[in-house]
Amino acid sequence: MLFMARNGLTKRRSGSVARNRLKTVLLSERMDCSTDTMLMMKNDLIQAMDKYLPVDRAGIQIQFQQDPPMMLARIPILQEKDSRKDYVKTV
Amino acid sequence: MSEVIVVTSGKGGVGKTTTAANIGTGLAMLGKKVAVVDTDIGLRNLDVVMGLENRIVYNLVDVIYGNCRLKQALIRDKRYNNLYLLPSAQTKDKTAVTPEQMVKLTEEMSNYFEYIILDCPAGIEQGFKNAIAGADRAIVVTTPEVSAIRDADRIIGLLEANDIAQIELIINRIRPDMIQKGDMMSVDDVIEILAVHLLGIIPDDQQIVIATNQGVPLSGRNSPAEQGYINICRRITGEEVPFLSFDTKKGIFRKMTELFRN
16 A cells, blocks of 8 residues: 555556547547547537536536447536535536 | 458557467367468568468469469468468559459358458558458457557447448457556456457467467467467357456565565
């Protein structure tokens, strides 16, 4: 556990870096849509939501599914009264 | 009944030819009548991996052009008399053959063999199109690296677009120690990213280099990679075989010494 703490928690291991980089690049290739366009789409989505509801930007997860083709966005909404509990809206 | 299986990858150097040679040999060991075909025209390799380079008289292009009969070009393996190699031409290039001619060739071969394994060239150009033209089934070989997986994804898309019904994945050169440390994508990671059926996993293994040096695939060294290929061959024939597990859990003594070393 000692060496886990020293290596594992301070920086992300290269295996998961590779996985995340691949997911992004394959996604844009499969959809024939550049990573910049995807980032813009993500930002537009957040802005649109943000007009009406406070959005937890750090907690946003966007996934693309192949079969059937589908985009899944998890956008946590900050609640003013109880900010610990948030609703999740799937678009 | 006969099955034509293309071994492909997109990226070069991930182990297509080694895989084709080992699957051919493995299926022959299971008693099947098998032909392995090198479709990489101009860059012949399968013959040296199988140790049959000195026996070549005619090649694939000769058969297609009618310079010889199919049986004259087929080379019988040194060890298994139900395994044959159809070598590629070294002097021509990929444009020497068309996909239609490859379909005709694989159809003719289907009369004599239960399994026809096509070793596909790297890339997605003419050579790839030729190799997949006659195939019923595809095996995509990748390694747990970003470049190989990206190319495998592209190849899977092209195979689907060409109506290859059965597409399966082999993950080659797995390093269990690196996966355990988190420095290599795991089998599950790769499967999740590519969303394709897993046919088998091959651990990184020095014995494969040695067997290739000697030109004797699956030479009974009982190494992890050979076991992986034998399992794959059994799965190809429809048998259900559990996947290799890499139990790298260390004993208490190893754990203690590592703790002190750290």
